[in-house]
Amino acid sequence: MHDPARRHPRLLLAPMEGLLDARLRAVLTGVAAYDWCVTEFVRVTQEVLPRRSFLRLAPELATDSRTASGVPVRVQLLGSDPERMAANAARLLALAPAGVDLNFGCPAPQVNRHRGGAVLLDEPELIYAVTAAVGDAVRGRTRFSAKMRLGVRDPSRAIEAAQAIEAGGAELIVVHARTRDQRYRPPAHWTWIARIAEAVTIPVVANGEIWTVEDYLRCRAESGRGDVMLGRGAVADPFLVERIRARLDGTPARTYADDWPRLVPMLDAYWRHVTRELAPRHAPGRLKQWLHLLQQHYPQAARLFEDVRELRDPGAIGACLANR
Numbered sequence: 001m002h003d004p005a006r007r008h009p010r011l012l013l014a015p016m017e018g019l020l021d022a023r024l025r026a027v028l029t030g031v032a033a034y035d036w037c038v039t040e041f042v043r044v045t046q047e048v049l050p051r052r053s054f055l056r057l058a059p060e061l062a063t064d065s066r067t068a069s070g071v072p073v074r075v076q077l078l079g080s081d082p083e084r085m086a087a088n089a090a091r092l093l094a095l096a097p098a099g100v101d102l103n104f105g106c107p108a109p110q111v112n113r114h115r116g117g118a119v120l121l122d123e124p125e126l127i128y129a130v131t132a133a134v135g136d137a138v139r140g141r142t143r144f145s146a147k148m149r150l151g152v153r154d155p156s157r158a159i160e161a162a163q164a165i166e167a168g169g170a171e172l173i174v175v176h177a178r179t180r181d182q183r184y185r186p187p188a189h190w191t192w193i194a195r196i197a198e199a200v201t202i203p204v205v206a207n208g209e210i211w212t213v214e215d216y217l218r219c220r221a222e223s224g225r226g227d228v229m230l231g232r233g234a235v236a237d238p239f240l241v242e243r244i245r246a247r248l249d250g251t252p253a254r255t256y257a258d259d260w261p262r263l264v265p266m267l268d269a270y271w272r273h274v275t276r277e278l279a280p281r282h283a284p285g286r287l288k289q290w291l292h293l294l295q296q297h298y299p300q301a302a303r304l305f306e307d308v309r310e311l312r313d314p315g316a317i318g319a320c321l322a323n324r
């Protein structure tokens with residue numbers, strides 16, 4: 001049940017496939033006190049996946065399902081076959097995840113074509129069946145949540161979908177306040193989150209388009225939720241959680257200019273991780289993605305992005321980072 005008297009809102013780090021992997025989670029959770037993170041989705045198709053499939057997207061499973069700074073990591077599953085989802089959840093449980101999360105929000109055509117992600121929002125009965133099957137496998141053994149969008153084309157079945165998730169046994173729902181067809185286009189329709197929250201008894205967490213403290217406060221006013229999940233905004237400003245908590249506690253705000261010196265060692269650490277763990281052709285793209293988002297708030301990141309934009313050689317990129 002949502003408790004409006006909770007003094008400290010839940011602040012969660014969103015799953016973002018291809019962007020927010022374990023390396024970036026480690027860096028971001030090193031400076032921000034998230035309540036928990038969710039991994040990129042693990043796609044369940046045919047068989048029961050081997051351990052390594054879970055460990056590849058959630059290497060934190062090897063360290064008590066926590067990031068290096070101790071933030072719990074829930075593993076997200078995506079699929080539509082209740083039995084296979086339950087069998088995979090059972091396999092995952094053997095790795096002791098901090099939680100299992102279900103994906104009812106992915107808009108990617110290749111995923112939706114195979115009846116996965118947001119397309120299920122047209123079939124609340126199937127959402128119920130998947131949630132109930134996974135719920136039976138995990139209930140009482142780990143935390144269990146789900147993440148949904150408002151619908152496929154329109155939000156007319158959003159409440160049914162949320163109620164199906166609750167009836168299936170999930171303990172909490174994150175609502176990304178857009179339909180599948182709205183993809184990632186602003187705005188997010190936060191007032192819909194309030195409507196959904198009125199129709200279920202489990203906690204509802206708001207998500208979508210929170211880039212600044214002011215966005216957080218507007219989202220809270222429109223959705224009635226203090227609990228939020230941060231996605232791109234958390235990557236664009238790794239100190240957003242700190243800024244939100246400071247505003248809520250009434251402590252003075254730091255400026256982006258104040259925070260750039262704290263970001264520099266984080267960029268260095270991230271670059272060390274990606275160059276150590278990824279093929280040389282993949283490492284530069286990862287850093288560029290992050291700089292691209294950071295440049296919204298940090299002019300120094302914009303300059304660095306321009307410097308590395310055309311570079312492919314990790315050595316040359318490392319030199320730019322060192323000389324910044």
Ligand SMILES: Cc1cc2nc3c(=O)[nH]c(=O)nc-3n(C[C@H](O)[C@H](O)[C@H](O)COP(=O)(O)O)c2cc1C
Nearest residue numbers: 014015016017019040041176208209230231232233
């Ligand atoms: C590149 C990218 C990948 C994403 N991958 C996932 C995913 O694997 N699972 C999921 O539930 N949501 C995924 N999302 C959606 C985000 O978790 C979040 O709901 C969305 O970005 C809206 O929040 P934001 O406006 O704060 O970014 C992804 C979003 C982006 C931009």
